[in-house]
Amino acid sequence: MNRPAPRFGANIGADGIRFSVWSDAARRVWVSIFDNDGARELQRIELESQGDGVHSIFASGLKSGTRYGFRADGDYAQEQGLWFDPDKLLMDPYAVAIDLPYVFDQRLSARRGEGGDTASLMPKAVATALPKPISPPPPLFKPGGLIYEVPVRAFTMLHPEIPKEQRGTIAALAHPAVIKHLQKLGVGAVELMPITAWIDERHLPPLGLTNAWGYNPVTFMALDPRLAPGGIAELRETVAALREAGIGVILDLVFNHTGESDELGPTLSLRGLDNQAYYRHGPDGRLVNDTGTGNTLACDRPVVQEMVLDTLRHFVRHSGVDGFRFDLAPILGRTESGFDADAPLLKAMSEDAELADRVMIAEPWDIGPGGYQLGNFKPPFLEWNDKYRDDVRRFWRGDRGMIGGMATRLAGSSDVFAGKRTRSVNFIAAHDGMTLADLTAYERKHNEANGEQNRDGHNENLSWNNGVEGASDDPKVIEQRRHDLRALLATLFASRGTIMLTAGDEFGRTQRGNNNAYAQDNEITWLDWAGRDIELEDYAATLATLRRSNSFSHEVSFLTGNPLSESTFPDVQWLSENGQELDAQSWNDPERQRLTMVLGQGEGISRRISILINGDRRATVFSLPARDGFQWRPLPPSNDIRVVENGLLVSGRSLVFVDEIKVDVS
Template identity: 40%
Template sequence: MKNSDYQIAMGSAFPLGATLTEKGVNFSVVSEEASLLLLCLFDRTGEEIQQIPFVTKQNGIWFMEVIGLKEGQHYALRAKGDFNLHTQNVFNEHKLLIDPYAKDLTNKLVWHKDLTTINSHNQPDETDTAQLIPKSIVRAVQAKECRPARVKVTPSSRALYELHVKGFSQNLAIDEGLKGTYLGVASPAGIQHLKSLNITTIQLMPCFSFMTEPHLERLNLRNYWGYNPISFFAPEASYAVKDAVAEFQEMVDALREAGFEVILDVVYNHTAESELNQACISFRGLDNAHYYRHHEGRYLNYTGCGNCIDTYNTNSIRLICDSMRYWVEVMGVDGFRFDLGVDLGRTDHDFTTDAPLLQAILQDPVLSRTCLVMEPWDIGPNGYQVGHFPKGFLECNDKYRDTVRRFWRGGEHVVPEFATRFMGSRDCFHKGLRSALNSVNYITYHDGYTMRDLVSYHQRHNLANMENNRDGHGDNISQNFGVEGETNDSTVLEKRLNQQLCFISTLLLSQGTPHILGGDELSHSQQGNNNAYCQDNEITWLDWQESNERAAIQEAISRLMELRKQYPILAEIRLEDDALYAHASSDHIEWLNEKSVPMTHEDWQQGSRGYIAMVLASADTSTKLWLIFNNKDEALELPFPEASKSVESLYHTPAFSVNGNSLTCSYRGVFIGKL
């Protein structure tokens, strides 16, 4: 290795990362505690050819301009400094480090025991990792010219569709080389399917570069979901044909062109470096004491993933906001879903709506205009915060999930809470303060049963995860209709399809913002696995085989989404007692029993009740909608509501039929009609 052949200039502290200049490349890296920071240059074979010390440090930022370097240069970092576990400084010059602001990486990172910064004696591990770490690439990534305009989604019409890039496209009928890729999602077959559902918003599961955890490597399994990032800027290379950056942009542009809003599931709460004695690949080697939360010499693990980013630290806040702006302005996304969002709202330890990161996002002129969805919990103290995030954030509502599951399983004393959840969970998203649209309603998510498995399995079947079936939720509030798993019994299959249609109908007729798990429209099964994070195979890859079941569910989603857009009152009703809508004329709701007369106190208190109906009337009385939910399998003859001589059926599950002045409900089902 030789000394630098390049002329070095002072450079600039901003922007952070590697930035092309007229004469070369400006490098800027945060490392408050390092005593020396080295820029390591590599050739295309991965050989380290030069080390150049940074020449300037101001306010914890090291920077310099290297004259003569060009775009495409491979590089990495090494940091020297104190090694003191009590202060959480673990500098180790033997460990090659990824630039936290790198926009592209040479290859996918694979776990290796030599990546650790600490040996078994709690001393610095002196094994050099130059051959193990992906190299950062100097790259000027720009927003594409002539990019399709952003799609403006009306909040009341928004419906999220959660999509895994590989799982969605791996079995699609497309060219073999596009399967499992960004371009596969953007293929005509992929776009056509998404458009057929009438949804508005694609929620991409994590696309940050990520690493498989050591314990999965030992079991010959892979991290499939991607919630284990190594970079907040570089897109995951395994989803690309050739160029992850360009192909991610192309996918987003194609989805935009097709009329979709695109939001990205992001993991800013922890990194793949995991526990202190695990990997040293970037943040840990540059500034462990500042990037990660710790107390009295120990990590605070509020994520359950070995570490958590200290989002109360100025540099972490800047890093996250810079990353978000990059994905919006350059990569093209329209918003974010935040994994374990409570961690982002913590100060020293506790959660507060005034947390600096949350406020930084909400005041930012770019980020505040995007769609922002929070997973409102982590595993730390006071880690459950549903309904407590500041205005501007939508929140995943697990109370809705559990209540709707209990209702359709036939639970006792569930109707009052079902009504609360149906109306937007106003016990959480309080009237006068927040719209019901802040409640992201869902029945299934990636972490749990698919909808097909929710009606097919009573017990989890996670043996493929190699943890003796101990992982995943034990109580799924599911129903198998008498047979555990797959069956050819036509009666059981009919009941399962009907239950899926009841779930879908409830979800898309509820007040709030609906979330659909990608694959539920295909009646996709994970064979009873409710924690398929490590199953990169046919368990999680969507099955595109045609079936009557699939056709019925897809048709239901498409029709119900059409109704949501046609009748905004289905998503957001403006009631007289809600000060949030004091400026507008009031809509009206009336709750009805099976005699189609107003519910009495006794009706609401009836423990065995499984029937609830309502009439939603718009303020101008031009629209009156009759909605019915019945979880019993006994036949009912339902008279039309008072003063209504006819009803126009807008959608119903198979149990319903109109007969003269009444409605027949043969077994459990959902009905919506116009009076």
């Protein structure tokens, strides 16, 4: 396939490099060329205006590996959104590699004429001859599979089998020990938390903290050198190794804001090139803050749309990823009048020849007006489903009146998603919030280590502590938490549609109650591989095997309650623990904590599988509808169920699986 290169950035030719950048408001633009160490500015070349905001120059004699940055001049009036300052070295928005990580320095935020030249404070873009584009095969990941959310650095920093020099990098994900673990869990795709270059928020350095998550980007194509010292080639090789093992890769990308933050933030790239064009502004000229981070990318502007699309194509062409997850995705569809599911950028992403078959996942909320858009994105977008998260947590916490909500979430959230198929990404815990284990051990957040007197992070986590806040050596408390964790994991793997598990939740990772650990690049977030709960991990792996071998949950079509074709049974029945159909009174009983979901399975739905849910602390005997010549048997994992004379005894706080087998009467 003949793919044209992006028209901006540093395009390397046989005799030199063409530098191109967009700014509609700048009067003059230069490219600064630096020595091989990026320490000394060798020359400053003024770009020529090509019209329509394009500035470009061909610099002969330069080659791959050249360090460079842009500078721009024009009016300086912050109150009008004009930030031009030629003393600010600016990162190329199309840089595909940088030589150093970003480091926050207050001088980067200085007003014009006050802070001096910032070249010594900035990483330099590295002109890079990219490898030949690949023609990626269709994505391995299919809706209904398991997504495994991975913070690259935290995931591998303490892994004993990974060489120390490789820990914390993308390359470490291709290590055989990591791949073995992913295969054990039946992972369909790893979702890598941000790996493009980011900068610390300005309040972190005085606290001795650093951003550990990466949701504060500066460059959209250039990988962070700390995570990918081998650059795009490292990502490409890791994607290939995972793909060979049957595992896809999804990149978590941030196109809603940048690390330039509010009017007190640093000038690093877009702000110095054309602040008014790249960011949204209100009628008063102030930056719009629909993201909670100080600025909002203007994704309704053609130049921003072009940059986003070029970035997505870059990663598909040069690394072969399966797809993308979009942080605060309503920003991508925001116009002057609010969110539009048919906004030009969203439509272009879905229709682009190189992107249309990629997996697209929206985090369907931001904090701007009308920012909650769960269910309102259009296919093929999948969506993070916080209603699933909250209803499942409420049910297992023991809240009253949650049986209907639990059933709806297990069945794919038809109340949220229109059509015949669910687009839900079901999750109970994610990077943002408490870990799965902490949900059962901390009733309150404990963010003291973040240096903000525990004021940051969500106050309502729908969590519980089983009578003891935090760690406990009480055998009764420990056993209750084990039941809770098994129930939460079983619920996730039983749920219809795509499911997402955050790395380490399968073996009981804890953040000591910290529900906003974005600034903890330390053992609070680093996965404790040596101390992991192997029994719980094996339980999760057994659930994964069960899910792969049965269609009850990874299907994405909605259930109807009706027989299909010549089938004997309806595709779903909802029963009480005594085997009777639930009536309206039972559904509305606020004290009801038990439920049976009977699913028709197989060709013609000639087989049945049942999911038995006991939200009570007491063990309960469940009865199931009988059929001549068949009997019900527990399916592994069977820690919480056993056959008794009058039915199936399900332990308190458990979700278990049984299926119907033919009895040999010979």
